Amino acid sequence: MRCLIVEDDDRIAADMAAALNASGFRSERLADGEMAWFAGGTEDYDLVVLDLGLPLLDGMTVLKRWRAEGRNMPILILTARGDWNDRVEGIDAGADDYLPKPFRMEELVARARALVRRASGRMNPIQQAGELVIDTNRQSVSVAGRQLSITPLEFRLLAYLVYNTARVVPPTELLEHLYGDDDSRDVNAVEAVVARLRRKTGPGIIGTRRGFGYYLEQLEQRR
């Protein structure tokens, strides 16, 4: 569970990060609206905790821009105490929940978990790239309409590539995505998974760019 915290107050941000990390999130923190907007527009988070009062770019604006761009991750906004106007506006602008400041960390965590749980059904579960279709609800994968039986690890790797279509993903990045900080594993582990995947998908799906990494081929054929 990757979580973005956007909050300009160092102290509060640190507290939130600690609380969220303690309950299974990997949280990253940004302190101003512009960086947040950029990061939220390019990176994939499972949850964003967004303070409304931010330097450079107002939180509400960031929220609206993300939604206008079609970004659909769950967003929890932090509002000033009693400012119910912001809350209503925030919900209408596409926030999934709000938390009035000040709040207890336990509450933040409870809400964060509830949001993530809820969101897993709401986001578009079906992604495709050319002949390849993956369904994150059924955890299923098909190529040209043919269903494949896929293991969890293979699925995660493939989903990551689909999420990063038309980009070459370095094996080290895949290594980190699959195993987190546990660096006990070799890059060869990734190669092995890719090999098993290719045996199932057939050729023409996962490509290799020697020295750089892996990518999904489908889109390039069309050129």
Add this chain to the structure above:
Amino acid sequence: MRCLIVEDDDRIAADMAAALNASGFRSERLADGEMAWFAGGTEDYDLVVLDLGLPLLDGMTVLKRWRAEGRNMPILILTARGDWNDRVEGIDAGADDYLPKPFRMEELVARARALVRRASGRMNPIQQAGELVIDTNRQSVSVAGRQLSITPLEFRLLAYLVYNTARVVPPTELLEHLYGDDDSRDVNAVEAVVARLRRKTGPGIIGTRRGFGYYLEQLEQRR
């Protein structure tokens, strides 16, 4: 949109009813926990607004009982201002959202609408998936017309799968659904319940996707 308001303060109840009715709800009001429990257990509401401080039967208790009975309508709880303990407990007990008192009516309405939007589609008391039919009113289950005798826990698990048809549900999610945050229990508890269920339903109902979770098989047969 049928809405139940459970609130002992006449004034507040009237205000809420007015606000909700103004935005398209048909609201009914009850003033104590016992009547609420009974009504919520037998009638079908699209939304329940539940005050926690109630005469005769505490709101939290009502909430827990409903959820234990498998009632799954969206529930918005009203908590005393600052009582974050209640909020967390309430969310964990199965409330879908909370609103700290005092609140603005605009806010109540915004939240109520959001909840109903979120919940639509999973409210019918009788649900089926292929040969399987479950009735959340009578807590009954049948497969191919044959009635099964089912325990409460088994029922809740099965109902959860039915509400998440065509989605693979991770055992950890089931664990959380069945036991809340009480993490004293092992995933094996879920496996045991599934095993007992399968013995009753026969094969072809609950499927396993190794490494991912459980799902209802019925719909897939058509492939």
Add this chain to the structure above:
DNA sequence: CACCGGTTGTCAGCGGTTTGTCAGCGACGC
């Protein structure tokens, strides 16, 4: 209060699957 039936969590053991490693091989780039 003892007993009983039904329900549920835990435990241990099993079989099959998944996955990391290793070593050897192929192929690509220079």
Add this chain to the structure above:
DNA sequence: GCGTCGCTGACAAACCGCTGACAACCGGTG
């Protein structure tokens, strides 16, 4: 043609999910 990088098949270890047995628990009953 050579070195490096990536691929692959084999293998063993770890893991996952299933099951039967058992014990704890609960509510009802004699």
